[in-house]
Amino acid sequence: MLDFEYHNPTHISFGKGKITELHRLVPPNARVLVLFGGGSARHNGTLTEVETALGDREIQLFGGIEPNPDYDMLMDAVVQVRRENLDFLIAVGGGSVIDGTKFIAAAAPFLGDPWEILMTGGQRISQAIPFGCVLTLPATGSEMNRHSVITRKSLQAKLSFSHNLVYPHFSILDPTKTYTLPPRQIANGVVDAFVHVIEQYLTYPSNAPVQDRFAEGLLLTLIEIGYRALQTPVDYDVRANLMWTATMALNGLIGAGVPQDWATHMVGHELTALYGLDHAQTLAIVLPAMLDQRRDSKRAKLLQYADRVWGIRTGSDDQRIDAAIERTRHFFESLNVKTRLSDYELAGDAVAQVLTQLENHGMTRLGEHEDVDLAMSRRILEACF
Numbered sequence: 373m374l375d376f377e378y379h380n381p382t383h384i385s386f387g388k389g390k391i392t393e394l395h396r397l398v399p400p401n402a403r404v405l406v407l408f409g410g411g412s413a414r415h416n417g418t419l420t421e422v423e424t425a426l427g428d429r430e431i432q433l434f435g436g437i438e439p440n441p442d443y444d445m446l447m448d449a450v451v452q453v454r455r456e457n458l459d460f461l462i463a464v465g466g467g468s469v470i471d472g473t474k475f476i477a478a479a480a481p482f483l484g485d486p487w488e489i490l491m492t493g494g495q496r497i498s499q500a501i502p503f504g505c506v507l508t509l510p511a512t513g514s515e516m517n518r519h520s521v522i523t524r525k526s527l528q529a530k531l532s533f534s535h536n537l538v539y540p541h542f543s544i545l546d547p548t549k550t551y552t553l554p555p556r557q558i559a560n561g562v563v564d565a566f567v568h569v570i571e572q573y574l575t576y577p578s579n580a581p582v583q584d585r586f587a588e589g590l591l592l593t594l595i596e597i598g599y600r601a602l603q604t605p606v607d608y609d610v611r612a613n614l615m616w617t618a619t620m621a622l623n624g625l626i627g628a629g630v631p632q633d634w635a636t637h638m639v640g641h642e643l644t645a646l647y648g649l650d651h652a653q654t655l656a657i658v659l660p661a662m663l664d665q666r667r668d669s670k671r672a673k674l675l676q677y678a679d680r681v682w683g684i685r686t687g688s689d690d691q692r693i694d695a696a697i698e699r700t701r702h703f704f705e706s707l708n709v710k711t712r713l714s715d716y717e718l719a720g721d722a723v724a725q726v727l728t729q730l731e732n733h734g735m736t737r738l739g740e741h742e743d744v745d746l747a748m749s750r751r752i753l754e755a756c757f
């Protein structure tokens with residue numbers, strides 16, 4: 373096992389009706405900015421519940437944070453926070469609203485150009501405004517981690533930053549808040565969480581059986597409940613398990629002490645920045661080709677994955693690996709998340725465009741062995757059609 377530090381300070385309040393806990397979790401004298409997305413939280417009543425739970429605290433609102441939150445629009449919120457001396461943020465939404473809130477939390481007190489936060493991956497952050505989350509979409513794990521992914525549309529850039537100061541102080545996870553999600557977002561959430569586990573699990577053996585078995589437990593759970601979450605949208609137990617699985621998939625626990633990959637995510641981010649594909653759609657496209665092209669360096673873990681997750685025990689090594697990759701692709705397709713670039717009407721010139729972006733963003737040594745160079749990325753992208 374590799375050395376690691378692990379400290380996750382986010383308080384989780386899990387269950388139906390837990391939004392009322394806000395009155396206890398938010399300081400009584402806080403001057404609060406409540407952030408939300410394009411309207412779902414307003415339409416389904418979640419925003420009103422939040423406002424009610426905050427009682428007579430001073431509250432301002434900032435809505436309209438779109439999927440793949442845009443730097444320039446988030447800067448409007450930074451201006452509002454500074455101008456109004458707001459000192460506590462509450463994100464009501466999915467990964468985009470939470471990531472946007474993390475950026476605002478770090479950018480408002482930042483001395484200098486906040487774009488540096490993204491350009492340095494978060495290294496220059498020295499303070500952040502405290503914030504909490506009301507999660508409405510199980511997918512990213514952002515509600516219990518230190519990462520944020522921000523898009524700057526004007527530059528066609530999608531970059532991330534990480535810092536311990538942007539762990540949420542608390543996150544409220546009420547599974548009933550997911551009932552209004554469209555099937556596409558539920559499917560996206562299952563795929564995203566699945567690939568988060570894969571990025572931390574499917575590398576090379578490092579004598580970490582607990583992390584491996586936790587990871588396999590999360591994958592098996594997603595396989596078990598993914599389709600049911602689509603079929604029976606108001607099944608509390610299914611939604612509760614999906615929510616907690618997605619949180620556990622990227623809260624640092626299964627990644628502590630093991631090598632990590634993230635090449636699928638990095639290539640996927642470029643596809644979103646260029647063509648606007650949903651985050652999970654990009655992962656469903658890239659992952660099968662990524663595993664196929666890197667089967668030699670991932671061989672031992674691919675065979676373990678085939679055996680323990682898919683129960684594939686017959687055939688040669690390569691046949692079992694082929695079958696495991698095929699089952700993975702089929703799982704995504706069964707959720708109606710398409711797995712080929714051509715399914716999204718992208719043509720061959722996309723390969724060169726993505727490669728240029730990867731080079732511009734320094735993504736030329738990806739993966740757990742830093743061996744996913746531009747030539748390898750080209751082979752992977754060509755295999756995505």
Ligand code: NZQ
Pocket residue numbers: 408409410411412413416437438439440441465466467468469471508509510511512513514517519520521549550551552553554557560561564622637651
């Ligand atoms: O904007 P509204 O109207 O709220 O609609 C949203 C949005 O259109 C809708 N939605 C959310 N909750 C709903 C709902 N609709 C009905 N009922 C509800 N309860 O869902 C749509 C998508 O929301 P979004 O927040 O964009 O989805 P997701 O949670 O998948 O977040 C994706 C973003 O997170 C980043 C992605 O790159 C992408 O920008 N990621 C963040 C990570 C992290 N911070 O650790 C890791 C991930 O790998 C990922 O990169």
Ligand code: ZN
Pocket residue numbers: 512564567568637651
């Ligand atoms: Zn992801």
